[in-house]
Amino acid sequence: MPQLPLSNPHPIDAPAVLAWYDSHARDLPWRVSPADRKAGLRPDPYRVWLSEVMLQQTTVAAVKAYFLRFTGLWPRVEDLAAAPLDSVLREWAGLGYYARARNLHACAQAVVREHGGVFPASSAALQSLPGIGAYTGAAIAAICFDEPVAVLDGNLDRVLARYHALDVPVREAKEQLRAALQASVPERAGDFAQAMMDLGATICAPRSATCLLCPLQPACVAARDGTPLLYPVKPEKAEKPVRKGHAFVMTDAAGDVYLQSRPPKGLLAGMTEVPGSDWSAELGTPAYPREAQWHHRGQVVHVFTHFRLELEVWSAIVVPDGLDGGWWAEPEALKGEALPTLFRKVLAQAGLES
């Protein structure tokens, strides 16, 4: 079933986009400015890769501090590859989507072991590495090597949906958008990719569109119609189920907290937690991990991508014996643990700073 052609036959005006970028590019820690790029300076693929992985489903503002921390600790891909996975997970704590951190570490090791510490120079080869998919492979290849490839991310989904006044969810026309964008990629492919993302982040933003300043004028259909905020059309979304459970915060007489590791697969894989019950639709009776004077410290609510979690928080002072698999952490050491935000909320609810 062939889909309808896009309503806007005009290719993107790449020279106009690049001219806009030359004077309006965002200054980002991992970026080589268009002026420096023209002077012959090349981006470091390691830094570009690291930034792109961190930026997957994560805002620029949230990434900056993590990027500087990572590049300070591990300036080269060899350094990251040689680091223990635990330390990478610890440094990643708070960024979310923790599979990214595991793939990041595996990718660094693959680059060192299988490519002599040099990132492959093509989009296709990059995509065979862990954690590098269609978007990230194209982005690295364009930015670092000026491969003339379409770089299509969430920003571009929105910009192109408006450009074409696309009246179906982007998912249903993804390949047509990609082909149309591909036909517009100029010689300065890396700057073009970054320019389009900057456009989406500043001018063609989710809740505002400053069309008068946009270099995609006058070809943009939504701008011509004065309806940019109608796009992209959103698909129907499913309702979020609620799950409930208990979390148990145990301290010993010295105030140390009992922690353990989550299983290596599944939700929050390999991250640190306090013991707890299963999470299910109905709240069960708390099965305390051991006998003690348990106190109910209230409830913590946390919203994941696909469900809402309500955890009852319990605390007790216990004698540290008969517990397997975990460890006792001093309260001052909690900041350095690989604790996801959920369990930092739980500890805070129990009166502990982390």
Place this chain on the structure above:
DNA sequence: AACCCGGGGCG
């Protein structure tokens, strides 16, 4: 193709 996987910031 559909589903799973966090967290922060914004209005």
Place this chain on the structure above:
DNA sequence: CGCCCAGGGTT
């Protein structure tokens, strides 16, 4: 509170 964000892996 709902929406959005420089998506990838799995099934």
